[in-house]
Structures are given as C-alpha cells and as structure tokens.
Amino acid sequence: MIVERAYAHLSSYDEDAWPWSVPCVRQLLDEGLRFTAPVTFLVGENGSGKSTLVEALAEGFGLDSYGGSHDWRYASSRGKSELGERMKFDASSRGRRMMTSWAARKGFFLRAETAW
Structure with missing residues (x-):
C-alpha cells in the first residue's frame, strides 16, 4: 500500500459551513481515513460526502477533481477545494519512495461523470 492514512488538519473551522458540515468530512476531521487493504469502498447515503x-x-495527490490523468487538465479547470488543499497523507515506507519518484506521481482519477 502506498498510503496508510489520509487526514485534514485544521486549526479552526466553522462546523456549520460546507464542507466541514458534511458527515463524511466531519469523520475525516475527527478520525482520519485509514487504508487497510489495497481497495477501499466508500458506502453511504446520498449527501453523506462520498464524492x-x-x-x-x-x-x-495533485489530480484534477474533474477526472483524468496527472498531466491532463480540463479547459475549465477549477482550483483546489478548501478540503483538497488541506489533505495530508501518511505514506508507508514503500509509498514514501514511490511518491518521491517522478514516474510514481503520475496518476489517474476516474469519475463516471467525465469518463467517455
């Protein structure tokens, strides 16, 4: 596994404002997200914050939230979200080596809305 844990570090935030009010994000802030298997499934009700x-x-990870590869940017790209800017990762020893190599930073984010 490359990443063992994802979390967001904030010194203060408005609990009633988006995205901090979203249940999934609140849980991330409280507990982080541990990756214990090569594949992780996120399951929850609509509006719980999976997307x-x-x-x-x-x-x-430096990927476009619209989807695509590390080198691909949509013409109407948007900046990182407030949460995306604050994402931190605890990498395994293998992951630390991979994340520092240029080739390993190439990634792909697939989302159904933009795949064609």
Whole structure:
C-alpha cells in the first residue's frame, strides 16, 4: 500500500459551513481515513460526502477533481477545494519512495461523470 492514512488538519473551522458540515468530512476531521487493504469502498447515503471526500483525495495527490490523468487538465479547470488543499497523507515506507519518484506521481482519477 502506498498510503496508510489520509487526514485534514485544521486549526479552526466553522462546523456549520460546507464542507466541514458534511458527515463524511466531519469523520475525516475527527478520525482520519485509514487504508487497510489495497481497495477501499466508500458506502453511504446520498449527501453523506462520498464524492466530496474522493475529490479532495484526488486533489491532495495533485489530480484534477474533474477526472483524468496527472498531466491532463480540463479547459475549465477549477482550483483546489478548501478540503483538497488541506489533505495530508501518511505514506508507508514503500509509498514514501514511490511518491518521491517522478514516474510514481503520475496518476489517474476516474469519475463516471467525465469518463467517455
């Protein structure tokens, strides 16, 4: 595994404001997200923050939240979300080596809305 844990560090935030009010994001702030297997499934009700979280994880890795590869940017690109800017990762020893190599930073974020 490359990443063992994802989290967002904030010194203060408005608990009633988006995205901090989204249940999935609140749990990330409280507990972080541990990756214990090569594949992780996020399951939850509509509006629980699954997409918000996955987009922030992609942004944390330097990928476009619209989807695509590390080198691909959409013409109407948007800046990172507030959560995406604050994403931090605890990498495994193998992951630290991979994340520092140029080739390993190339990634791909696939989302159904923009795949064609």
